Amino acid sequence: MIKGMEIKEYIAPKTISETYSLLSESKSNKVIAGGAWIKISFKHVDKLISLDNLALDYIKEDNESFVIGAMTTLRAIETHGGLKQLASGILSQAIGSVMGINIRNIATIGGSIMGKFAFSDLLGVLLVLDAKLVFFKAGDVSIYDFVEMTKVPEDILLEIKLKKDNLKGYFKKISKTHLDFAILNIAITKRDNFKIAVGSRPNIAKLAIDTANYLNSQKTIDEETIENAVEIAGNEIKLGDNLRGSKEYREVLMKTYLKRGIREVVK
Amino acid sequence: MKINLKVNGIDKTFLIQKNEYLLDVLRRNDYPSVRRGCDNTSCGVCTVLLDGKPVPSCSVLAIRCENKIITTVEGIEKEAEKLAKHFGELGADQCGFCNPSMALTVYSLKLENKEANEEEIKNYLVGNLCRCTGYVAQHEAIKRYLGDES
Ligand SMILES: Cc1cc2nc3c(=O)[nH]c(=O)nc-3n(C[C@H](O)[C@H](O)[C@H](O)COP(=O)(O)OP(=O)(O)OC[C@H]3O[C@@H](n4cnc5c(N)ncnc54)[C@H](O)[C@@H]3O)c2cc1C
Numbered sequence: 001m002i003k004g005m006e007i008k009e010y011i012a013p014k015t016i017s018e019t020y021s022l023l024s025e026s027k028s029n030k031v032i033a034g035g036a037w038i039k040i041s042f043k044h045v046d047k048l049i050s051l052d053n054l055a056l057d058y059i060k061e062d063n064e065s066f067v068i069g070a071m072t073t074l075r076a077i078e079t080h081g082g083l084k085q086l087a088s089g090i091l092s093q094a095i096g097s098v099m100g101i102n103i104r105n106i107a108t109i110g111g112s113i114m115g116k117f118a119f120s121d122l123l124g125v126l127l128v129l130d131a132k133l134v135f136f137k138a139g140d141v142s143i144y145d146f147v148e149m150t151k152v153p154e155d156i157l158l159e160i161k162l163k164k165d166n167l168k169g170y171f172k173k174i175s176k177t178h179l180d181f182a183i184l185n186i187a188i189t190k191r192d193n194f195k196i197a198v199g200s201r202p203n204i205a206k207l208a209i210d211t212a213n214y215l216n217s218q219k220t221i222d223e224e225t226i227e228n229a230v231e232i233a234g235n236e237i238k239l240g241d242n243l244r245g246s247k248e249y250r251e252v253l254m255k256t257y258l259k260r261g262i263r264e265v266v267k
Numbered sequence: 268m269k270i271n272l273k274v275n276g277i278d279k280t281f282l283i284q285k286n287e288y289l290l291d292v293l294r295r296n297d298y299p300s301v302r303r304g305c306d307n308t309s310c311g312v313c314t315v316l317l318d319g320k321p322v323p324s325c326s327v328l329a330i331r332c333e334n335k336i337i338t339t340v341e342g343i344e345k346e347a348e349k350l351a352k353h354f355g356e357l358g359a360d361q362c363g364f365c366n367p368s369m370a371l372t373v374y375s376l377k378l379e380n381k382e383a384n385e386e387e388i389k390n391y392l393v394g395n396l397c398r399c400t401g402y403v404a405q406h407e408a409i410k411r412y413l414g415d416e417s
Contacts, residue, residue, distance in 0.1 A: 004286040010330050036308050036326045039288075048285075052331060075320075100394010102321045102372070103308050178393045179309060 005042050012050035020136050020156055022049050031156065033071060033111035036103055056110070056158060059083070066162045070110025075101055077109060086162065087129060087169030087189050094125045094187070097173040110157045113146070116204065119181035121173050123147060124197035124205035128169070128189040132161040147204060167191045170261035174253050176244070183245040184253045190265040192216075196233070198254060202242040210236045211258075221266045229262060230255050270333050274298070275342030281329070289315070289324040289332055293339065300340045300367040304396075311395035314368035315339050321375045323394075340367035346374045349415055353408035361399035369395050373409050381413055388413075 013019045023029055028046035032038050038045075056071035061082045068077060077083055078095040098104060098121055112122050113133065123143070131143040136156040167189040173182045182200035189195045194212040199205030211233040218225045239250040272279050274293075283292050290313045293301045304312035306325050313325040316338035340347050347370040354360050369392070376383055376391045383391065388409050389402075397405065 004284075004288065004291075007286045010285045010328075012331075032328070032331075035328055035331070036323075039326045040307050050331060096390070099308070100311055101391060102311055102314050102323045102394045103326070105317075105320045105322045106327060179396075 005039070006044045007048045008045070009047045010050065011047055012053050014053050016054055016136050016156055016158070019049055019051065019054065022047055023154060023156065033114075034073065034107040035111075036107045037111060037115050037117075051110070051156075064164055066164070068109055068160045068162070070113075070157045070159055071108050072110075073105055074098060074107050074109065074112065075104040078104060083162075086164065087167040090125050090169035090171040090187060090189070091122075091129065091162075093171045094121045094173070094185075097121050097171075097175075097178070097182075099179055109160060113143075113160070114152060114157055116147070116152050118202055118204045119200045120205060121182055121185050121199070124185055124187040124199035125171060126160070127197040127205055127207050128187045128195040129162050129167075130165075130195070133157055134159045134161065144207060147206075165189075165191055168265040168267075170264045172257045172261065174257070181244060184239075184250050184257070186254070186257045186261055188258075188261040188265050194262075194265070196258070196261075198233070198237050198258075200244075201237065201239050201250065202244065203238070203240065206237060208233045208237055215262070221262065226259055226262050230258050233258055268330070270329060272332055272335055272337050274337045275339060283329045285328075285330050287329045289317075289327040289329045289337070292329045293324060293337070298339050298341070302364060302368065304364075309394075309396075311372070312365050312368045314371050314395065316342075316371055316375060319375070319378075321372045321394075338371065340370050343371065343374050346370070346377070350374075350408070350412045353411045354405070357404045357408045357411075359400060359404035359408040360397075365395060365397045369397065369405070373412065376409075377413055383413060385410070 026046055030045045031049045031051055033051055051071050056069040058069040059080050060067040074095045078092045084092045126143045133141045133146055138155050170188040173185040175182045185199045187197045194215045196208040196212050197205050211229050214232050215229050239247050241247050269280050270283055281292050281296055301315055302312040304310035308323045308326045313323050314321050315324045318336050350370050360366055372395050388406050
């Protein structure tokens with residue numbers, strides 16, 4: 001039996017400002033969303049601050065965008081009719097590749113972003129969808145700026161905004177079993193321009209900006225330009241070793257699936 | 268402290284510690300069909316329905332469950348019996364440790380997607396490990412269960 005974390009106090013505030021001031025009081029205070037990751041990562045918390053009473057569990061859709069509350073479960077996003085259509089459904093696909101439905105019924109989008117997991121299957125997809133994060137204090141922050149930050153901000157993530165851009169999308173997670181972290185994951189979108197992200201490298205997801213710029217500058221995308229793009233990605237995206245796979249294996253995976261992904265979105 | 272839950276249709280009040288998980292509270296209060304496995308959200312044997320949805324009870328803090336509706340396999344007895352019949356006929360189980368959680372997840376699948384095909388069944392059950400069988404007979408039994416009338 002895993003010993004439960006020690007919690008001095010459990011509080012479920014009714015307002016976001018109270019939540020924020022409790023979080024700011026001490027580094028030993030933590031907010032809890034789905035709680036799946038917290039369970040295996042923290043041994044001691046002074047004040048565990050629940051977001052349950054803040055009404056942050058929603059998916060709103062209009063003609064231009066989706067707005068997803070930070071406390072929305074992964075499963076609710078995965079099965080949302082509108083989001084299944086966004087960019088060929090890559091957000092639903094990425095979420096559907098995370099563990100089983102039972103954990104996806106508790107894990108939230110907010111926890112998945114704020115955890116800033118290097119193995120994340122969502123961050124790459126959010127990068128190529130150009131998501132905007134809305135924080136209580138910091139206001140709007142692009143997912144790109146968030147991922148590039150060296151530290152996770154001591155703030156409350158309120159919601160995530162996604163534009164409906166009529167994008168074509170591609171997502172691929174390569175893992176040994178369905179319950180394992182990715183050895184590598186790749187997300188690509190295209191309408192007028194390409195966006196490409198590679199995650200679980202094993203470092204956190206990164207946009208392949210030079211690769212996308214090269215492809216965006218080409219009049220036609222053929223096998224030669226795809227080969228060139230993959231070469232550029234090889235120089236631009238740093239891969240490494242961990243228990244799940246070697247750098248060399250990741251290089252082969254990245255080349256193979258980048259090619260397939262680019263072909264897929266230009267179809 | 269106390270929490271109020273509805274377990275299998277019956278109102279219950281349990282004494283809990285603030286760092287206790289739903290799994291611990293249910294097991295301590297005579298619901299041993301809720302199994303402890305990996306205790307880290309991976310194996311699925313602790314699955315219960317929380318407000319109708321399958322969740323890993325090992326990772327849900329009990330303190331967050333005030334006034335929630337919990338269903339263990341005893342709460343879906345008739346459905347579990349129907350599934351067990353198909354499991355038995357096809358030799359789809361051995362030790363039975365994962366059966367309660369499997370039955371709850373399959374029941375939830377039935378409510379969500381009675382027409383589920385082989386691939387959808389497999390996807391729905393990714394989070395429910397069985398270390399005895401090879402899943403093939405289980406999937407066949409589940410197909411038959413989903414095909415049952417009513
Ligand atoms: C066993 C296991 C396997 C997993 N496998 C994968 C995988 O293969 N791929 C993948 O992409 N993910 C995976 N995950 C991660 C999972 O999908 C969730 O991202 C993770 O559980 C965090 O979500 P949560 O709601 O449980 O957050 P919590 O555990 O509640 O919180 C996580 C962190 O985020 C902070 N936080 C949460 N919400 C907010 C907010 N709104 N504002 C500010 N801070 C906040 C918390 O304080 C905490 O530090 C796995 C998780 C587990 C436990």
